[in-house]
Amino acid sequence: MSCSPKIQVDKAFQLLRKWVAELDYAPVIDLMAAGHDSPWKLLASTMLSARTKDAVTTKASKSLFSHADTPEKTAELSVEELSELIYPVGFYRTKAENLKKLAQAVVERFGGVVPETLEELTTLPGVGVKTASLVLIKAFDKYEICVDTHVHRISNMWGLVSTRTPEETRTELKKNLPKKYWKEINQELVTLGQTVCKPTKHECGKCPLKEICPAADF
Ligand code: SF4
Incomplete structure (x- = not known):
């Protein structure tokens, strides 16, 4: 099932790009x-x-x-x-x-x-x-979306999709996410998911998206 994005997508990627570029970390x-x-x-x-x-x-x-x-x-x-x-x-x-x-x-x-x-x-x-x-x-260098557990989990948290499996998430993201973000979403959400937005612990106070994330919890 798809739904309207709740996070401001352009703002989210703008913040993520800057944060990843300054971070000494790469998946x-x-x-x-x-x-x-x-x-x-x-x-x-x-x-x-x-x-x-x-x-x-x-x-x-x-x-x-x-x-x-x-x-x-x-x-x-x-x-x-x-x-x-x-x-x-x-x-x-x-x-x-x-x-x-x-x-x-x-x-x-x-x-x-x-x-x-x-x-x-x-x-x-x-x-x-x-x-x-x-x-x-x-x-x-093809336009695709690579969905792993972090992309699946965080896309659902942000309201970009409402899905149960990574494959459903890939299909829904292809409808909901502007194509210009397809290639990069994996790197950015995996980096986020392995550092401040881990499956078991969200450190929202350290997150670059804390002001705009619909799942932020302080
Ligand atoms: S604000 Fe919190 S819940 Fe939202 S992406 Fe960042 S760490 Fe995850």
Whole structure:
């Protein structure tokens, strides 16, 4: 179900942009995107990042890419070799298996080139809408909205959407949010959600949006 935005969207993004620019903090996804020069590296490192601390993901990605930085090279490695390279990311053995399947699929079905549509990306093993959206935005500069738990939660708190799942939130945000904010909402709300607006604790007094947020609680 959609609803009228309650927060002043332009004002919110103006405040968020300024706050994020001055903050010495970046979500791991943005660090990865900044350091990776190919869609494959972004796709692979996003897969490694699930339920893993930022520093561990960064180290594992570097270790992996120093040995195999393309889908072809990754597909040639055994699951054991991949496990050793990405250890100790969470669920490293399962992720090694998934990484190999993903690399094989990109090579066999797409000629080693990461596809540029959500429909194609989400046919790849282990690639959901969240990962696919992120790759489209960060690797291909496409207009998409990447909805994770923070974007889903805070968009609902702000009255931008009234939804139960991240997928519903993505659909509703595409109707309610001006397109110029699509690519950036993930970075800004993840930063907000990991610092002052955590799921378990809202530090509204420190929040750049405290004057305009409909959920502010002092
Ligand atoms: S004002 Fe409070 S509830 Fe609103 S976004 Fe900031 S921390 Fe979250």
